[in-house]
Amino acid sequence: AACHAFRGPTPRNASVFLEPGHAYVYFIYGSCYMMNVSAEPEGIGAAVLLRALEPFEGIDLMERHRHTTRLLDLARGPGRLAGAMQIDRRLDGVDLCGSGPLWLGATDPERRRASRVGKSVRIGVTKELDRVLRFYERGSAFVSGPMRLRA
DNA sequence: CCAGGGATCCCCT
């Protein structure tokens, strides 16, 4: 029920219904963009919100976009992530598996590390609070949310 | 901790 697709398609959420691997970007709280990835076959509304990232490359650019040099604050939190990456509604609907302006790729082998995926309830929603639909890298300082949801 | 920000969509006129 907390999914934007819950009440069916609208002009705003159309990208949620695209085939998997497309961007769904929306503006919220008068100040932030949220970056999501569509996640079910075309016509089915489902998407994953990107809540944080660990900066590896382009850190100087991210610092400029975010007006801070604090590495931990560059992209920790969904609004900050979009800010650091300069993601806005222009990227809504783009194919993230193609050669467009934004894409998802495999982790650089040199950056790969042993990690465990933790699961928890979601952050910032008010419906279906018991559902375990948040996934994160256990123990990472770059994960967003309260400490108890990062262990 | 909390105000602010603006788009969107509900639902009732």
Added chain:
DNA sequence: GGGGATCCCTGGC
């Protein structure tokens, strides 16, 4: 067609 509640938050007290 429009008022108002709501929104997967952030920065600055």
